[in-house]
Amino acid sequence: MDRRPFIKLGLFSLLSINTKVALAGEYQFNFTQSKQAYLNRIQSIKKSGALPIIDIESSYNPVNFDAEDFVRTMDRMGIAQSCLSLDSPRGGPIWSNESNQLVMKFPAHFIPAGNGGVYPAWTSNPEKFLDENERNVIQQKIPLMGEYEFRHYPSPRQIGGSTNRDVDIPIDSPLGHRLFAFSEETGIPFQLHYEIEDGLLGSLEKMLIQYPSAKVIWCHFAQIRYSARSTIYSPEYVGALLDKHRNLYMDTAFGGPKSIYPISGEPHARYWANQVAWNKLIISRPYRFLAALDLAGDRMGMFEAYTQRLREMLNSLPERVAEIIAYKAAWKLLFNENIT
Template identity: 55%
Template sequence: MLNLSKRLFVAQGFALPLALFYSRNANAAEGFDFQSVRANYLERIRKIKNTGLLPIIDIESSYNPLEIDLSAFTRSMDRAGIAMMCLSVDQPGKLVEQGAIWSDHALESFVKFPEYFIPTGNGGNHPAWTKFPLDFLMALEKFIPGHNYPLMGEFEVRHYPSPRQISRGAFFRDVEVAIDGPLMERVFMLAEKTGIPFQIHYEIEDKLLEPLARMLGKFPKAKVIWCHLAQIRYQQRSTQYGPAMLEKWLDQFPNLYIDTAFGDALSRYQPSGERHARFWSDAQAWTNLIVAKPYRFLAALDIGGDRMDKIEEWTKNLRYFLNRLPMPTREIVAYKAAWKLLFNEELGSL
């Protein structure tokens, strides 16, 4: 039976239907329920493993809910051996401008393909986060705990335009929000209170390190996933970060996790002309750190609304990195670390 419920959210003084959230059963309308899907998730992981592929849980991907073809998307996941994706809505600008700051479409995708998706809160990105941050935070504080999302999306805190954004002239993607300012403070507080992790896009630069360290120390129960291990756009702005520094941080801040979405060895950041995926220039030292602390590193594809057809291609790059890791680290980073972080269970052998 189709259960239909409308949710209203007030943005900029207008009450508008926020998201037409529907599901095939009444329980799903109430949000994510891990216990109801746990066996299906495990079964899917086992199935992929039995084909000889390393199963992967992708901790960080987003999509455009108006343009996604979920059937095609899940078929790509099957071909690529992606067990589950933590999939987060990038709310399209035209909906945001109409007052729909938030969408629960990720729950809708989960209801349609439960064993494929781990519903993730909307990404903190343009324009909802950059133009209407207070409305966005209000929605976040209501819907993340209200619908039992196990994970919040990626917040653009310090974000240079990506190479693709630059090539299409999307310079508004240059985002700067203080990690220790009042907006991010509310995100840390929500994570601390609920135990639900959030993700940050936070360029690696000397002057940005101290404020982040301070917030990690101030909110020790807020689990933070710092996306894009060792992705440095301008080397001259980053003289401190490296395997030794990160090792110290991981010891000092047990609430810090790192995702491993970064480019291949040749990928360049055009504005600086530099090869920004620095993992590759110090691969052995990074690998040693990951081996020493495997549960702190998470496999990530970083699919987005402008690259929803790239799952197979990008999985190839991710596997190239994962296959460098020795066992059992490889398996932990590929899916066991995500499982433990999100569901608080350590997976044995499946």
């Protein structure tokens, strides 16, 4: 299959049956009703000659978000579906259902995802955020929780400015136990932002052992911002970790070969320097790796560049493996069925 990124698809904006329910204030995601629209879109992209992608991890801020433009870019770049999580803006509510409107308006383009566990809602009132997360995810039958930041360094765009994304919540704190336990009880995956450091890995492994059925998507595969703090993480280590913990997954959102973390001055996407070894790992366990773009409110303008970078990684893999990572692994994880 030709994996060229640029294609043309018409906007799918018909309202689903879910819309009428949601407008009444009782939104519930119904996979049975949504499935055919998702499959039709995936097949349309395949017929165009491009490799369909399900973006398992991106987020947006509703302020100044242009949904129609976002969907047009999805069409152009061959993104079949996006699990676009909402990051509540400063001063907003602990939980917002605005992202449901995207699913209602574009039912073939978006897979519902819970609100992101990020500043300010998560860091200012985490217990209340978990209350709202648990209630809404269950009531609305949302198949995926958003990205929870437990250890997060300031992003490159925040260096020298705001430090609100410098988050340090112990993974084995009561908050971590509650989140892992909820995932284990419900079977609903959550996304985890957790920096890769020797001193942090032990606590994560203990949580994975204690909650063997919790479905954890560890975001930003092989993203290491300080090499001196990370001597354990390697293809061999990750392979052993995946073999031991069958419900651990990795998303493939990481920087390009020339991406430098400003504080350390180091390339933080370690995949590119050892691509052959990392690809060998991915090829051996393809259903444990999930395509992701990591778009957010402050970098929507990078949509095309991020997609091209993801496709560069996918193009380095055997076609069968690339298809699994691009959309088949996400489909199986979220909907518990295989897709052809």
